Amino acid sequence: MEITATELKNRFGKYLDISRVEPVIVDKTGRKTAVLLSYEEYKRLTEMEDAYWAQKAFGAEQEGYVGTEKSMAFLKEKHA
Structure with missing residues (x-):
C-alpha cells in the first residue's frame, strides 16, 4: 500500500494497524521516503x-x- 505523508499524518492509527499485515510505503513530495512495517x-x-x-x-x-x-x-x- 502506498500513501502520502499527509495521509499518514492525518490517519496514523489506521496505517499503523494496516502495517501489521502489510508494509505501508510513504510518499513525500513525489518520492518514496519511508516504509511502515510491523515490528x-x-x-x-x-x-x-x-x-x-x-x-x-x-x-x-x-x-x-x-x-x-x-x-x-x-x-x-x-x-x-
Whole structure:
C-alpha cells in the first residue's frame, strides 16, 4: 500500500494497524521516503540480515581472514 505523508499524518492509527499485515510505503513530495512495517516483520528482516553477515564472517574466517586487529596492523606496516 502506498500513501502520502499527509495521509499518514492525518490517519496514523489506521496505517499503523494496516502495517501489521502489510508494509505501508510513504510518499513525500513525489518520492518514496519511508516504509511502515510491523515490528514482527522488522525483527524477521534484521534477524535474516544478522544471519547473512554471520555467514559471510564465517566464510571469511574459513578462507583465512585473520581479524580486524591483525588486518589493521598489517596495513600500518605496509604504509609505514
